[in-house]
Amino acid sequence: MKRMNYYLQVLTVIGINIILAVSLNLVSGFTGQLSLGHATFMGIGAYTATLLALKLHVPFIPSLIFGAAMAAFFGFIIGVPTLRLKGDYLAIATLGFGEIMKNILLNLKITGGPMGLRGIPKVTNIYIVAAAVVVVIFTLNRIMISRVGKSFIAIREDELAAEAMGINTTNYKILAFTIGAFYAGIAGGLFAFLFRYINPNNFGFMKSIEILCMVVLGGMGNTAGAILGAALLTVLPEFLRSVSPLISQYRMVFYGLLLVVMMIVRPQGLLSNTSFYFRRISVEKNAGKGGR
Amino acid sequence: MALLEGKNLTMIFGGLAALDSVDINIEKGEVLSLIGPNGAGKTTLFNLITGVYSPTKGSISFKQKEIKNLKPYDITRMGIARTFQNIRLFGEMSVLDNVIIGQHCRTRTGVFGAILRTSAVKSEEKKVRDRAMEILNFVGLDREAEEKAKNLPYGKQRRLELARALATDPDLMLLDEPAAGMNPQETNELIGLIDRLNDMGKTVLLIEHDMKLVMGISQRIMVLDYGKKIADGPPEKIRNDEKVIRAYLGERSRKEVRAC
Amino acid sequence: MFFQQFFAQVMNGLTLGSTYALIALGYTMVYGILELINFAHSEIYMTGAFVGLIMVTVYKLPFAAALLAGMAGSCILGVIIEKIAYRPLRKATRIAPLISAIGVSIFLQNAALLVFGPQARAFPANFSAAALNFGFVQISSLQLLILVISVLLMIGLHLLIHRTKIGQAMRATAQDKETAQLMGIRIDRVISFTFAIGSALGGAAGVLVGVYFNSADPMMGFFPGLKGFVAAVLGGIGNIPGAMVGGLILGLAEVFGAVYMSQYKDAIAFAVLILILLFKPTGLMGRRIQEKV
Numbered sequence: 001m002k003r004m005n006y007y008l009q010v011l012t013v014i015g016i017n018i019i020l021a022v023s024l025n026l027v028s029g030f031t032g033q034l035s036l037g038h039a040t041f042m043g044i045g046a047y048t049a050t051l052l053a054l055k056l057h058v059p060f061i062p063s064l065i066f067g068a069a070m071a072a073f074f075g076f077i078i079g080v081p082t083l084r085l086k087g088d089y090l091a092i093a094t095l096g097f098g099e100i101m102k103n104i105l106l107n108l109k110i111t112g113g114p115m116g117l118r119g120i121p122k123v124t125n126i127y128i129v130a131a132a133v134v135v136v137i138f139t140l141n142r143i144m145i146s147r148v149g150k151s152f153i154a155i156r157e158d159e160l161a162a163e164a165m166g167i168n169t170t171n172y173k174i175l176a177f178t179i180g181a182f183y184a185g186i187a188g189g190l191f192a193f194l195f196r197y198i199n200p201n202n203f204g205f206m207k208s209i210e211i212l213c214m215v216v217l218g219g220m221g222n223t224a225g226a227i228l229g230a231a232l233l234t235v236l237p238e239f240l241r242s243v244s245p246l247i248s249q250y251r252m253v254f255y256g257l258l259l260v261v262m263m264i265v266r267p268q269g270l271l272s273n274t275s276f277y278f279r280r281i282s283v284e285k286n287a288g289k290g291g292r
Numbered sequence: 293m294a295l296l297e298g299k300n301l302t303m304i305f306g307g308l309a310a311l312d313s314v315d316i317n318i319e320k321g322e323v324l325s326l327i328g329p330n331g332a333g334k335t336t337l338f339n340l341i342t343g344v345y346s347p348t349k350g351s352i353s354f355k356q357k358e359i360k361n362l363k364p365y366d367i368t369r370m371g372i373a374r375t376f377q378n379i380r381l382f383g384e385m386s387v388l389d390n391v392i393i394g395q396h397c398r399t400r401t402g403v404f405g406a407i408l409r410t411s412a413v414k415s416e417e418k419k420v421r422d423r424a425m426e427i428l429n430f431v432g433l434d435r436e437a438e439e440k441a442k443n444l445p446y447g448k449q450r451r452l453e454l455a456r457a458l459a460t461d462p463d464l465m466l467l468d469e470p471a472a473g474m475n476p477q478e479t480n481e482l483i484g485l486i487d488r489l490n491d492m493g494k495t496v497l498l499i500e501h502d503m504k505l506v507m508g509i510s511q512r513i514m515v516l517d518y519g520k521k522i523a524d525g526p527p528e529k530i531r532n533d534e535k536v537i538r539a540y541l542g543e544r545s546r547k548e549v550r551a552c
Numbered sequence: 553m554f555f556q557q558f559f560a561q562v563m564n565g566l567t568l569g570s571t572y573a574l575i576a577l578g579y580t581m582v583y584g585i586l587e588l589i590n591f592a593h594s595e596i597y598m599t600g601a602f603v604g605l606i607m608v609t610v611y612k613l614p615f616a617a618a619l620l621a622g623m624a625g626s627c628i629l630g631v632i633i634e635k636i637a638y639r640p641l642r643k644a645t646r647i648a649p650l651i652s653a654i655g656v657s658i659f660l661q662n663a664a665l666l667v668f669g670p671q672a673r674a675f676p677a678n679f680s681a682a683a684l685n686f687g688f689v690q691i692s693s694l695q696l697l698i699l700v701i702s703v704l705l706m707i708g709l710h711l712l713i714h715r716t717k718i719g720q721a722m723r724a725t726a727q728d729k730e731t732a733q734l735m736g737i738r739i740d741r742v743i744s745f746t747f748a749i750g751s752a753l754g755g756a757a758g759v760l761v762g763v764y765f766n767s768a769d770p771m772m773g774f775f776p777g778l779k780g781f782v783a784a785v786l787g788g789i790g791n792i793p794g795a796m797v798g799g800l801i802l803g804l805a806e807v808f809g810a811v812y813m814s815q816y817k818d819a820i821a822f823a824v825l826i827l828i829l830l831f832k833p834t835g836l837m838g839r840r841i842q843e844k845v
């Protein structure tokens with residue numbers, strides 16, 4: 001029974017990480033904008049949802065959604081100045097924003113400072129997470145097969161050509177970033193109501209890097225890959241910890257190496273980059289004589 | 293009334309004038325060719341018209357509206373489309389998706405529509421796909437619809453660029469060296485294609501080095517040299533213009549031009 | 553009295569700012585040539601501090617030798633990073649070298665954490681500051697040392713870039729890689745050289761800051777790295793005099809800003825970044841570069 005609970009717990013965490021990975025994949029994999037602060041948006045979702053539930057006794061689902069909306073709002077605020085430009089300012093801005101946010105959380109009274117917030121009711125369970133994963137992937141997939149999703153990919157492929165096709169690239173980049181932050185906010189809320197205790201370090205730079213590793217490992221621009229990456233990088237540390245607690249000290253060293261090696265040796269990730277929604281399109285009958 | 297009117301266009305890059313006080317008029321329905329040696333400023337003129345750069349000096353009006361300070365996506369929406377000299381397709385996307393993206397500015401599905409997939413969204417999607425196939429058919433790429441754009445051979449990539457530009461439903465098409473890298477047969481097909489575009493009512497501004505193509509297809513030719521306009525007129529006149537021959541074609545090519 | 557305090561703050565700002573400027577130069581030089589944010593630059597800086605520290609504590613070398621050793625260590629590290637982690641990705645998508653850079657940064661930071669432990673190491677006492685009296689203003693000898701060395705290094709860089717052949721090659725490569733290559737410039741060597749110089753300057757900053765705050769630790773690169781980048785953007789990324797000016801302004805802004813909100817000292821740089829991106833994305837001295845189409 002205890003073992004069973006442990007497995008369920010790991011599975012639940014995998015689900016939360018899947019939401020984080022597929023949402024970062026939307027920003028970095030599909031739209032091509034590197035974000036180094038995805039965990040920050042998770043944190044905003046977690047803190048907002050928790051405070052609503054603890055202080056204002058708002059029910060779980062509205063708290064969760066409001067937390068996600070708050071994360072999206074911050075995503076938008078950060079995205080507007082940084083995504084107007086070509087180049088890689090988003091990476092630095094998200095990095096800086098993450099640190100500022102941590103600073104604020106550490107200093108504010110209402111967020112409990114470094115102690116964080118305790119006594120959150122345990123609401124999140126495997127069923128709720130599974131449902132959330134399904135909703136997130138379903139909606140994300142709908143977006144990606146639509147005009148909006150194709151515009152995201154076009155921006156990644158060639159920003160200038162995308163503009164020449166009439167795509168307002170700034171707005172679409174901000175849109176992708178905001179949606180990504182929204183999903184991360186959901187994951188944060190689920191996280192808070194699972195572990196019942198949050199503090200600023202849960203949502204720091206290292207967590208952001210961990211999420212990035214999931215996406216890179218599975219394959220950038222590939223939802224199935226992000227899912228695989230999330231599962232692998234959730235289970236692997238658990239497994240290694242059971243082998244030797246020492247190894248977990250080397251975890252970040254390994255993550256660093258992983259990013260470099262994957263970029264050089266297999267940038268498309270473990271799964272090749274024909275993601276499933278591409279295949280879905282080609283099955284549809286209208287796709288032309290050449291369709292398989 | 294001219295469809296597009298550029299006045300006194302000047303573009304300076306770090307002290308060097310890539311374009312120097314150039315006037316350009318494009319009449320509705322014509323095929324106007326832009327020729328000149330490498331580095332003459334032809335592509336720069338395209339970049340000014342499509343809003344990629346904003347001119348150091350001068351003004352551009354399209355359909356009687358000033359477009360100098362508009363963004364490229366606004367200009368595309370107003371009805372100007374272009375191809376790129378150094379092909380800029382969406383390489384990882386399918387040929388079909390490239391053309392579907394081309395219709396971006398003529399469609400409207402947003403995030404919520406995409407998630408709900410209302411019947412309006414579905415019907416828009418179907419219309420877009422049908423139109424894309426029609427365009428691919430038109431340029432002769434229908435059988436490659438499902439291939440990744442980057443896997444197409446060079447000549448077909450050029451045609452896909454043209455298809456994608458056509459998909460934006462433009463009134464004016466700017467084609468930057470569309471025949472570059474094509475074999476003679478492909479070039480001939482391209483000439484047919486441009487003719488048919490013109491018959492469909494599209495106004496075309498064409499940059500091309502292939503003299504046979506230019507002389508055969510253009511109603512008018514404009515010549516740039518070192519950023520300055522040195523001639524503007526019907527092909528017969530340009531062919532015999534001493535200034536053009538001297539500046540652009542050099543002694544050896546003179547016979548070539550006369551020959552065609 | 554007020555003047556004395558004000559002057560002391562200015563000196564603090566300039567000292568801090570000159571180290572930001574040294575770091576910013578590394579970012580700006582690399583960005584100018586590769587259009588890559590070299591995230592590993594913070595760890596190159598940290599490495600400089602540790603090499604300097606080891607030279608002083610283990611080998612009992614004098615400061616000048618430690619500084620040179622720190623610069624040399626960072627320089628070698630920078631060149632190796634470029635060769636291994638960036639060069640294979642020259643033709644890859646834009647995001648790939650960026651991810652590789654962040655990977656190198658994470659790797660080095662945590663490798664240092666394993667080797668040196670998380671606690672800060674102190675430089676020996678004979679490096680502490682003496683106060684120099686100039687009439688009614690006081691300057692610490694360390695501040696003066698840092699300022700003088702920074703200025704000398706920047707003058708050296710200026711001469712290198714404008715008076716030597718390799719400097720000319722660097723400028724040409726930054727302007728147009730293809731054309732430079734056609735002119736017979738060996739791009740790979742120029743890029744290696746750029747990393748070497750930029751990293752050496754970063755390493756110098758590491759040693760100077762290590763001595764100034766009398767400590768070095770594996771995470772020490774994080775904020776100075778971020779701020780060095782902000783300084784580079786503030787001055788106009790890719791613009792070398794801009795990086796110097798940006799560093800000094802940021803240092804002053806931070807010191808005077810901290811008077812009012814010391815808790816959020818590190819947020820000042822970030823606020824500066826957002827303001828610059830909003831109102832003058834080309835930076836104070838940057839010229840608009842048009843992507844060739």
Ligand SMILES: Nc1ncnc2c1ncn2[C@@H]1O[C@H](COP(=O)(O)OP(=O)(O)O)[C@@H](O)[C@H]1O
Pocket residue numbers: 305310328329330331332333334335336337842843844845
């Ligand atoms: N973005 C740019 N930055 C600097 N110089 C440029 C840029 N774009 C074009 N040029 C320069 O302007 C001149 C004209 O270029 P271009 O318009 O491409 O010529 P063409 O298309 O006629 O061959 C060339 O000397 C070229 O190097």
Ligand SMILES: [Mg+2]
Pocket residue numbers: 334335336377
């Ligand atoms: Mg050209």
